[in-house]
Amino acid sequence: MTAVEGLRDIFTKNLRTSGIYIAFIVIVALFAVLTDGVLLAPGNITNIVLQYSYILILAIGMVIVIIGGHIDLSVGSVVALTGAVSAILVIKNGQPWFVGIIAALVVGLLVGAWQGFWVAYVGIPAFIVTLAGMLLFRGLTYEVLNNISLSPFPSSYQKVAGGFINGLFGGNGYDVFTLVIAAIAVAGYAFSAWRSRMGRLRYQQSVEALPLFVLKLVAIAVVVMAFAWQLAHSRGLPIVLIILAVLILAYNTVTTRTVFGRHVYAIGGNLNAAQLSGVKVKQVNFWIFVNMGFLAGVAGAIYSSRSNGAQPGAGNMFELDAIAACFIGGASTTGGVGRVTGAMVGGLIMAVMSNGMQLMGVPQSTQQIVKGLVLLLAVAFDIYNKRRAGAAR
Incomplete structure (x- = not known):
């Protein structure tokens, strides 16, 4: 494949996946100028x-739910519930910070198992189960907190979402450690991409032209290092960014290189075909929701750490932000399509728009209108692509 053909392939055949990255660059550039x-x-x-780290964490779990052909309105x-349980243990009962974190994760897993049971084994649609869960778990949050807010968390707990790693390698006005970690990440990605390219060539699969492949790696390296340079000139490497990066790498591997990931795509793409192929649909659906509950627990711990307390109304509308991130990032409304990286870019688009409009002093009402229109256009684009693909057949 020549470089020209590769570029044409990116902007036509793979518009669904490449378009989101172009949109992200344009939106960042636009708000950089406007602010x-x-x-x-x-x-x-x-x-x-x-x-916005906790929204991105929720989006990781949500995109897997959506790929499987479901939705989760309860996250x-x-x-709120996982943060409340953590606050009761750490603030009210004086337990160590890590006990609160573990409790949040356990509660998240139990919630996921509860909802997974009703969806997978009883057969109630996920929309209904999680709508009921949205009401049920909000009510439990009020009960756990006795309708009052709890704060503050000890400083050790606050560091989970607000701590930084810096100064390990020194630096004059910037943190060298942050730059070193970013450089290692770029090198690791380049090595992984090269191995993947070589593997495809061994199996005689088509790959992009070498100049285009190198250009893509250079572009990614420039963006990552520029991002790290800015972090290094602020407060260093956020701990929450390390947590998020580990989750992204882990779940990208799970969805693209494991049997479970392939089964999730199979169920969302064609349920009958998946059943006939021997996929254990009930088990996969159950674990999809257990995983979503776990990541909601992670997000709950991080959000409570960030807000330095637990509130009965915490997490309001988070599910809509996570769902929007997935659909803007290329997930299909009918399941079977989507990627973790796409959901992350979709979440970053929402984050940049929200932050940019806040910096510009745009009223909250206008911000909601803009977000709604962006989500609507993303879904319209998904439908347009499907119709075009159907016409092509």
Whole structure:
């Protein structure tokens, strides 16, 4: 494949996946201009990471749910409940910070198992089960907190979402450690991409032209190092960013290189075909929701750490932000299509838009209108692609 053919392939055949990255670059550039560069200032980039990390974590689980042909409307309430349980143990009963974290994860897993049972083994649609869960777990949050907020958490707990790793390698006005970690990440990605390319060539599969492949790696390296440079000039490497990066790498591997991941895509793409192929649909659906509950527990711990307390109304509308991130990132409304990386880019688009509009002083009502229109256009684009693909056949 020549470079010209590769570019044409990116902008036509793979418009669904490549278009989101182009849109992200355009949106970042637009808001950078509209905010006079404040959007890309070191301190603001750090704030974006801290403020939207829990939405991105929820989006990782949500995209797997959506790929499987389901939806989860309860994650915001689960974030509130897990944070509340953690607060009761750490703030009210004086337990160590890690006990609160473990409790949040366990509660998340139990919630996921509860909902997975009703969806997978009883056969109630996920929409109904999680709608009931949204009400049930919000009510339990009020009961756990006795209708009051609890704060503050000890400083050790706050570091989960607000701590930084810096100064290990020194630096004059910037943190060298952050740059070293970013360079290692770029090198690791380049090595993985090269191995994948060589593997495809061995099996005589088509790959992009070598110049285009190198150009893509260079572009990714420039973006990552520029991002790290800004973080290094602020407060260093956020702990929550390390947690998020580990989750992204782990779940990208799970969805693309494991039997479970292939079964999730199979169920969402064609349920009858998956059943006839021997996929254990009930078990896969059960574990999809257990996983979503676990990640909601992670997000609940991080959000409570970030907000330095637990509130009965915490996590309100988080489920809609997570769902929007997945659909903007290329997931299909009918299941079977989507990627973790796409959901992350979709979440970052929402984060950049929200942060940019806040910096511009745009009213909250207008921000909601803009987000709604962006989500609507993303789904319309999905439907347009399906109709075009159907016509092509």
